Amino acid sequence: MAWVWSNLEQIWGLVLSHIALSVPPIIVGFVLSIPLGYWASRSRLARSVLLSIGGVLYTIPSLALLVVVPVILGTAILAPSNVVFALSIYAVAIMVRSSADAFSSVSDDVRESATAVGYSTWQRFFAVEFPLAGPVLLAGIRVVSVSTVSLVTVGSVIGISSLGNLFTDGINRNIPAEIIVGIVCVLLIAAIFDLILAGVGRLLLPWNRSAASLTRAAERASTLVTQ
Amino acid sequence: MIEFRNVTKRFPDGTLAVEDFSLVIPSRKTTVFVGSSGSGKTTLLRMVNRMVDPTSGTIEIDGEDTAALNPVALRRRIGYVMQNSGLLPHLTVIDNAATVPVLNGVPKNEARADALRMLDTVGLDRSLAERYPSQLSGGQQQRVGVARGLAADPNILLMDEPFGAVDPIVRAELQVELLRLQRELGKTVVFVTHDIDEAFLLGDQVVIFEQGGRVAQIGSPTEILSDPATDFVAHFIGAERGKRALSIRSTDRGEILVDSEGRAAGLLVDSVVGAQYDAGPKSRSVSNKTSQAGDA
Ligand SMILES: Nc1ncnc2c1ncn2[C@@H]1O[C@H](COP(=O)(O)OP(=O)(O)OP(=O)(O)O)[C@@H](O)[C@H]1O
Ligand SMILES: [Mg+2]
Numbered sequence: 290m291a292w293v294w295s296n297l298e299q300i301w302g303l304v305l306s307h308i309a310l311s312v313p314p315i316i317v318g319f320v321l322s323i324p325l326g327y328w329a330s331r332s333r334l335a336r337s338v339l340l341s342i343g344g345v346l347y348t349i350p351s352l353a354l355l356v357v358v359p360v361i362l363g364t365a366i367l368a369p370s371n372v373v374f375a376l377s378i379y380a381v382a383i384m385v386r387s388s389a390d391a392f393s394s395v396s397d398d399v400r401e402s403a404t405a406v407g408y409s410t411w412q413r414f415f416a417v418e419f420p421l422a423g424p425v426l427l428a429g430i431r432v433v434s435v436s437t438v439s440l441v442t443v444g445s446v447i448g449i450s451s452l453g454n455l456f457t458d459g460i461n462r463n464i465p466a467e468i469i470v471g472i473v474c475v476l477l478i479a480a481i482f483d484l485i486l487a488g489v490g491r492l493l494l495p496w497n498r499s500a501a502s503l504t505r506a507a508e509r510a511s512t513l514v515t516q
Numbered sequence: 517m518i519e520f521r522n523v524t525k526r527f528p529d530g531t532l533a534v535e536d537f538s539l540v541i542p543s544r545k546t547t548v549f550v551g552s553s554g555s556g557k558t559t560l561l562r563m564v565n566r567m568v569d570p571t572s573g574t575i576e577i578d579g580e581d582t583a584a585l586n587p588v589a590l591r592r593r594i595g596y597v598m599q600n601s602g603l604l605p606h607l608t609v610i611d612n613a614a615t616v617p618v619l620n621g622v623p624k625n626e627a628r629a630d631a632l633r634m635l636d637t638v639g640l641d642r643s644l645a646e647r648y649p650s651q652l653s654g655g656q657q658q659r660v661g662v663a664r665g666l667a668a669d670p671n672i673l674l675m676d677e678p679f680g681a682v683d684p685i686v687r688a689e690l691q692v693e694l695l696r697l698q699r700e701l702g703k704t705v706v707f708v709t710h711d712i713d714e715a716f717l718l719g720d721q722v723v724i725f726e727q728g729g730r731v732a733q734i735g736s737p738t739e740i741l742s743d744p745a746t747d748f749v750a751h752f753i754g755a756e757r758g759k760r761a762l763s764i765r766s767t768d769r770g771e772i773l774v775d776s777e778g779r780a781a782g783l784l785v786d787s788v789v790g791a792q793y794d795a796g797p798k799s800r801s802v803s804n805k806t807s808q809a810g811d812a
Contacts, residue, residue, distance in 0.1 A: 496650075497606075
């Protein structure tokens, strides 16, 4: 514990860099997966191609990706943008599937009905399909968020600062407290991100909440009936 | 007035859904398309608001070829009600009802206020306005669907099996409600159903489709019932059986009508009763017990 108190400032600094490295890939993953996922939900061919590419990208070991990215981008090996870029690739790779499923979850009836009452194609997308895809998109982005927050630590192996530094340093110098603090901080950031996303979801998808509580109420009612 | 002129629709996969169909749909009357599954009723309905474009032939609304109109603008001036209501699950009842005026650029508050009045019109309690569709019964959802269809005050209302998914009692209520609305509003209604009783109850003009999208008969319920064009029509409307094949039986206390099974079906009375069913050719001198369900 003594280690923690004497290094508070350093820990806080690492927390901030960790957050700075985590947020952009989550946003990029979300934004890019929307058009790709929509496309995949509209065409079977697009779906199988995009999901296969996503699957392949996700299997590239993260360390290998971090080493290759600077070569591709021509950036310095220690540039934080390498981590952001590499993790964005993972984020998109995971999120495309969720996004495709999210848009497929919008029923054809609703789509047709929106067309029938006079939504143009773009209005239908932004005012009907996107919000209705929301619950599944939200579930997907929560997974991406947790996975990104934990993957950021890998950057420390090649020297890009994050809470992962506490792992490498703690192992090198044999300070268990440092490693534990690192783990706890990563978990906390992941949990806080998740809470924020869930909160945003509750705020933006009120209809989903009522549908869910209605389903629960119906389930309760039916268990009461069967008892 | 809506006019179909030699309309044919072949889908890209080769299905011939409609072949050389011509029909005049008079203004301010209810025209019902009735017939078996796959006979092209929905396809025809969707050609009116250009959700489907014909392969050949033209559709005119008040003399204007719809092919020349912008489809989105056209849809906003035609009401559309579908089975399972087709309400948008993420909008509240009031916002669903206000959808089309809002799309047309009416300020949201104004559109909502109008939509509230529209809920009254379709007999829906205002207390339901802030609910989501998933929190309504099937019958209530259909009423919201009708409110949405009417909200922009369109001249034309297209209804594709709007009451197909609700139970018979609620359906009877909704049918009566629609008759009342139609008396008040006088829209040009095109109504699709599988149910010949519903067709005869609601239709001023009824179009009976045969398998393959061919028209078996067009006429008022009276014309079709009194003179079925083919055996198919006679069979389809059940002219030879059940409650349509009524005969008079004398009893000690007067004459009654019995159906083909000999069950009492109604009374023969002197004057026209049930003035609310007096839409043109449908005036009846028979108080038929099946139509009394509507008086509820
Ligand atoms: N988008 C489409 N692509 C290919 N075929 C279609 C399409 N839509 C309809 N069809 C076919 O066209 C025919 C007529 O269909 P339509 O939906 O108009 O029938 P319907 O009379 O409304 O039937 P139902 O009473 O079951 O609703 C059917 O054989 C149907 O399979
Ligand atoms: Mg149909």
